[in-house]
Amino acid sequence: MVPACIWWTIWKERNQRCFEGKKSNIQKIKTYCYLFYFWCKQVVMDSTEIDWL
Template structure:
């Protein structure tokens, strides 16, 4: 799931830069990636949210 999350975030940022002329710094890109990862994990493991926090801490 992590590689897909990174790919999704980079693709989204690339499209925003290309089509909307927006540029983001690396800290915003990292925060967006972690936010998307958290959201996806929360949707999959809704009953055990502790594992999601452990996975984010591991990153």
């Protein structure tokens, strides 16, 4: 899941730079990566709990 979070974050940053002309600093990019990771982790945990019911 970690590689997917990194790729997603890089992809989003690339799109912002190419299409919107915006650039984020490295700290903001890291924060987005962490947030996406924890969001994915929560979604996976929630879905496994539902499967057990």
